[in-house]
Amino acid sequence: MKLTASVDIHASAERIWHVISNIEQAGEVIEGIQSIEILKKADSEDGFTGLKWRETRTMFGKTATEVMWITEAKANGFYRTQAESHGAIYKTLVKIDDTGSDDTHRLSYEFDGIPVTVGAKIAQFLLAPLFVGGTRKALQKDLNDIKRAVESQPA
Numbered sequence: 001m002k003l004t005a006s007v008d009i010h011a012s013a014e015r016i017w018h019v020i021s022n023i024e025q026a027g028e029v030i031e032g033i034q035s036i037e038i039l040k041k042a043d044s045e046d047g048f049t050g051l052k053w054r055e056t057r058t059m060f061g062k063t064a065t066e067v068m069w070i071t072e073a074k075a076n077g078f079y080r081t082q083a084e085s086h087g088a089i090y091k092t093l094v095k096i097d098d099t100g101s102d103d104t105h106r107l108s109y110e111f112d113g114i115p116v117t118v119g120a121k122i123a124q125f126l127l128a129p130l131f132v133g134g135t136r137k138a139l140q141k142d143l144n145d146i147k148r149a150v151e152s153q154p155a
Helices: 013-020 023-029 118-152
Strands: 002-009 033-040 052-059 062-074 078-085 088-098 105-115
Touching: 002 118, 013 088, 013 105, 013 118, 023 033, 023 052, 023 118, 033 062, 105 118
Parallel strands: none
Antiparallel strands: 002 105, 033 052, 052 062, 062 078, 078 088, 088 105
16 A cells, blocks of 8 residues: 655755654654654664654554654655554655755655555455545645644744
């Protein structure tokens, strides 16, 4: 199940990066996140790849907790996360692109849920139509929360 969502933000890539790379404070920016617990600090030259955390959020009216980690990052450009749960691998690309307009950048999420067990493959086949719209809506809500936080900061 691959989904994408994006939002244009009137700010520099550096300002956007400052907000999206501050995983410890993500719950203060993204309304759906209830808590973040850092499990492992980054162990890479970029200071971000390898960061691992436990995130608790509300999804589809229920509380869910997942362990996530950064697999790749380029400051002011993008980072990739991964989580493994319920027989599936979840990968997300969080990316900042220049729109060609002065001081406006596009922040996008590319989410991919890859079932790896037979049970997860069956569940995705049966339930994906029910979850696609809600998941896309949640991704867009997160992006809008980030936009609001970035644009409310002084330039």
